[in-house]
Amino acid sequence: MYRQFIEMTLFSKAWDALGLNDDDLNLLKHQLLTNPNAGAIMPGCGGVRVIYVYFVVRGQIYLLLAYPKSKQESLSAEQKQNLSRLVKSLRGGIAVSNNDFFEDFNLYDSLKQSLEDAIAFKNGDKSKARVRTFSTASPVNVMPYKPADVAKLRRSLNLSQRNFATAIGVSPRTVEAWEAGKSIPNGVATRMLYLIENDNSLIDRLVIR
Numbered sequence: 588m589y590r591q592f593i594e595m596t597l598f599s600k601a602w603d604a605l606g607l608n609d610d611d612l613n614l615l616k617h618q619l620l621t622n623p624n625a626g627a628i629m630p631g632c633g634g635v636r637v638i639y640v641y642f643v644v645r646g647q648i649y650l651l652l653a654y655p656k657s658k659q660e661s662l663s664a665e666q667k668q669n670l671s672r673l674v675k676s677l678r679g680g681i682a683v684s685n686n687d688f689f690e691d692f693n694l695y696d697s698l699k700q701s702l703e704d705a706i707a708f709k710n711g712d713k714s715k716a717r718v719r720t721f722s723t724a725s726p727v728n729v730m731p732y733k734p735a736d737v738a739k740l741r742r743s744l745n746l747s748q749r750n751f752a753t754a755i756g757v758s759p760r761t762v763e764a765w766e767a768g769k770s771i772p773n774g775v776a777t778r779m780l781y782l783i784e785n786d787n788s789l790i791d792r793l794v795i796r
Contacts, residue, residue: 590647598652601652619648635653637653638651649677674702740783
């Protein structure tokens with residue numbers, strides 16, 4: 588089975604404004620693949636809230652909005668009803684930040700705009716979002732990589748942190764943080780490390796020495 592992530596334009600802009608990168612986004616998607624009903628809080632990102640709609644039958648997850656917890660607002664009953672109508676329309680008859688970006692943030696207006704964009708996307712306007720598809724097939728059980736494990740693997744391959752990062756598809760700063768124990772590889776990166784560790788020949792295809 589596959590799940591399709593549809594990243595609304597406003598979500599992508601907010602994600603960038605929050606200073607989050609593709610590694611963080613892959614971690615979020617991995618969490619939602621594991622548990623689509625995980626909730627709106629993004630762990631380990633300083634209280635970032637993520638609003639999304641998951642349609643079980645279609646296997647689609649619409650990433651609508653991301654914003655810092657400090658910007659939380661309460662919605663009136665009327666606003667909730669308006670947003671609920673937009674979600675039903677989308678369903679088709681079947682639920683440290685950049686201060687400049689969030690300076691005039693309004694939860695209702697932003698979420699309403701993102702839902703309207705999602706409806707436009709569903710009706711054929713592909714400019715409103717970016718789509719990525721992930722498999723939900725049961726993966727091989729891969730144990731987490733500790734800081735010493737990452738460093739040991741990199742050194743066994745005779746790679747600098749920069750070249751090792753290139754092979755895995757992350758930034759050198761990310762590899763440095765892994766080896767220093769400041770963060771850990773996410774699901775996607777962990778599987779990449781596992782593949783490389785079990786087949787060193789992959790490195791020759793991924794890195795120009």
